Amino acid sequence: MKSFSVAFLLLILSNLSAQTHFTIPQNVWRITYNKEHTVGNWKAKKLSSGMKHVYRIDTTTFSINQYFKRTINQDRLKIEYGFTDNSTLILNIPYIHKLKENRSWSLTNDSSSASLDTLFNYYYPTPVSNNGLSDITMGINLLIRGVPAWRGGKQKFSLYTGLDIIFPFAEQLKKYNSNSTDKNGIPNQFKHLPLGEGLTEIRLRVFGELYRKGWGRLFNINxxxxxxxxxxxxxxPPISFLWIENASADSISKTIGTVVRKKSPQINGMLKAQIELIPKRVFFSSGIDWIASGRDKYYSNNEKWNKWMTRRDGYDSQKMQTSQFVKLNLFNLDPFLVIGPVPFELEIGARWFIPYPLTYHSYGNLSSWLQISTYFQAW
Known part of the structure; x- marks a missing residue:
């Protein structure tokens, strides 16, 4: 019976290797492990990097550029289960092994200020780092038109919908406490790098694919x-001296008080083309993805701070991030070509941001990853 189960699973997977598999057959498990490395700099508008500020000390007004560079090493474990032939349950668990941020600043004019040095070293110490569990996603994919790609047939398209709930398991920014400092007297919040925003996200998706075969090769558009x-x-709230003059961190914290954040709805999209290089063995794909959102809203005791966090010269909570990517997928799924006792799929990929006007008020990231997926069947 066990050998029959393995043979039946491999027969199903022989079709999986031919198309993108948004859903998997009933009672089949897919386990995916992804290891990704990312570096990125904060990007403003109009091809400029960093955040711009105007700050006044005594009678001198300074034009400041503030820069942020991040390095992220992250692992993801994705578990999928075919609840029915047309529906798949999804659990995505990311873990950040390293999140490191380097901070720097410069003046646009030739002036210098020891006072600014002191303030930046106090409020924005560098480098800062953190690690830990990121936000966990639970979701479902549903086939609403066409047939599952793994089933095959005459239809050459499929249409799906999906619902995700992203739970805020990641560590958010620590609360400011003047009594919680390091040995140099710097508040721990200023040295803390949050892993998440602490907000629950509900995401509705519609997606699909078109596939055709020609010259003995399969071509997909997803x-x-x-x-x-x-x-x-x-x-x-993050405590910063840059929005107010001549005020201590304690005074700033009391002025702001309790803060409620309403994050703007977010839209994301993806378009990908995939071609079969070696039948049932090697696929190459390239595409573009993007994320865009409107302006956030903040509610605190200080209306000036609310506006400063939402929008100001040199910064806007309205943002966009666009990337191009390439992937190479190696399949070991066909029952007549499989190597070893376990079917698997190996993916190597890279992603890079597309500059302004397609990426702004966000990080311009460069990423690479290695991913492996395997399949099991439960009866």
């Missing part, structure tokens, strides 16, 4: 559009 809504919630 697309996806999603809309996210975020829970309105209390957050720990």
């Amino acid at each position: 697309w996806s559009v999603g809309v996210s809504s975020f829970q309105k919630d209390i957050i720990n």
Whole structure:
């Protein structure tokens, strides 16, 4: 019976290797492990890097550029289960092994200020780092038109919908406490790098694929559009001297008070083309993905701070991030070609950001990853 189960699974997987598999057959498990490395700099508008500020000390007004560079090493474990032939349950668990941020600043004019050095070293110490569990996603993919790609048939398209709930398991920004400092007297919040925003996200997706075969090769076009809504919630506000003059950190914290954040809805999309290089063995794909959102809203005791966090010269919470990617997939799924006792799929990929006007007020990232997927069947 066991050998029959393995043979039947391999027969199903022989079709999986031919198309993108948004859903998997009933009672089949797919386990995916992804290891990714990312570096990125904060990007403003109009091809400029960093955030711009105007700050006044005594009678001197300074034009400041503030820069942020991040390095992220992250692992993801994705578990999928074929609840029915047309529906697949998804659990995505990411873990950040290293999140490191380097901070720097410069003046646009020739002036210098020891006072600014002191303030930046106090409020923005560098480098800062963190690690830990990121936000966990639970979701479902549903086939609503066409047939599952693994089933085959005469139809050459499929249409799906999906629903995800992203739970805020990642560590958010620590609350400011003047009594919680390091040995140099710097508040721990200033040295803390949050892993998440602390907001629950609900995402609705519509996606699908078109596939054709010619010259003995399969050609796929995949697309996806999603809309996210975020829970309105209390957050720990970042304490910064850059929005107010001649005020201590304690005074700034008291002036702001309790903060409620309403994050703007978010839209994301993806378009990808895939071609079979070696039948049932090697696929190459390339595409573009993007994320865009409107302006966030903040509710605190200080209206000036609310506006400063939402929009100001040199910064806007309205943002966009667009990337291009390439992937090479190696399949070991066909029952007549499989090597070893376990079927698997290996993916190597890279992603890079597309500059302004397609990426702004966000990080311009360069990423590479290695991913392996395997399949099991439960009866």
